Amino acid sequence: MGARGKVSHGALLLVLLDLTNYAWFLPSPHRVSIKSVNMRHVLKWRPPQAACNATVLYSVQFQGEFELRILNGRWVDAPECQQIPHTHCDLTFDLGSDSDYNIHVRAQCGSQVSPWAQLSRPFNRRNTLLTAPEMTVTAEGDALRVSFDNLPLTAGVSVTVWKRGEELQAASYVLPAQQSVLQVAALQDGAQYCVRAHTQMDTQLRSSSTDTHCVTITGPVPDPVWNWPITVTVTVCAMAGFLFVVFWSVAHCNPEACQAYFHKDPLPRLLQPGLQIQILKIPEEAELCEPIHAVEPSDRQPAAEPAEKTIDKSSVADGRIKLLLTSDFTE
Known part of the structure; x- marks a missing residue:
């Protein structure tokens, strides 16, 4: 058991040493500093002092009062400063409060990642340098x-x-x-x-x-005296020129062009010349008459009572009126 334990411990140590050499072989960036002028905060650093066959990329993180107290000390990635090839990073919109911020940066060359290089002291945006506007x-x-x-x-x-x-x-x-x-x-x-x-x-x-x-101060600029006459003159000349162009165009207009541009709508059919209008006449109907026979009374008959005449106005049909006269002679 003792021999096997020693072998396992030695193998684990070799693996850890190999991983350490693999992960931290690249040196960290150095001379990390921040320059803040007129509330514009720019982090700068120097590249690691080591040869790299690929492009060295850099990533930046920050940690403020909110991250320390609310996020339990979590470091937050600067969104605009991840895997960038430049040796500077604008943190103006990331450092948005008047609290102290810790900031660090690391380099990466291929699969090799350097340790974090931290700003020497916390940064507060109230320490920015304001210049004369x-x-x-x-x-x-x-x-x-x-x-x-x-x-x-x-x-x-x-x-x-x-x-x-x-x-x-x-x-x-x-x-x-x-x-x-x-x-x-x-x-x-x-x-x-x-x-x-x-x-x-x-x-x-x-x-x-x-x-x-x-x-x-020169005072209010007065309106020029010549402004009104010139305005009137220009307006009159413009109107005269416009009217001249219109009348000249009408007088010298080609008939075909005039018909194309000045098209007249046709007259209604009822107003066109040569239209024959027929007026229908309704023939007059002959007056209907009925003869009335009167019987003269004889000499032996007493004087007749006054005749009783009844006029019956009956129905009206087809525009005709029939008048029935009835005479009754009673003894």
Whole structure:
């Protein structure tokens, strides 16, 4: 048992040594540092001092307060910095809180992977270096326009404006993050105004101030006196030219082209000339009459009672009216 145990222990040790040489043969990157200017954080390092027949690829991980307390000390891969051939990595959007971050990087050459090389001390984005903003000042009528370029994502800008010679009465303006233009209106015509600005993140972190820029307010630009007459003249000439082109086109238009462009709809059939209209006449019906026979009374008969005449208006059929007259003579 003792001999067999020694052999097994020795074999295991050889396997571990072989795996160690296989896994950690490639040296780690060195001189790992981070440069943060205007809230842009870039990690840099030097490649490992060893020959590699393939392209050396690098991977970066970070660990902040959230990873330490919530994820039980887990290291998180930087999504944009995995298996990259460059010796730098932009971590601006990965280091998104004001906590301390541990960062490390390792190299890989083929199947060989180096140990992790860690940043010498934790990094906090509040230690970023804020530089003076790029400022442009222009006068627009009686207003002052101040614009900025390449501002940090989460930093604001403090702007100071004063009338030349009255710096003690300067007015201060604060531009929030993501706003890069300031407009100051209703300034004195002919006066000279000066501007100075700096970026800031909180009361403790701020950049140096820009150089002082001064411009002269020229006042509102009046409308030119000749503007109205020229507008009227141009409008009249344009209308005259348009009418001339229309009338000339109509006067010199080719008949075939005119018929093609100015097509007339045909007249309705009832309005076309030569149409014969037949009017149907309904023949008049002859008046129907019925003879009435009257019997004269004899001399021996007493005077007859007044005749009783009854007029019976019967049905109306086919537009005819029949009138029945009945005379009854009673003794």
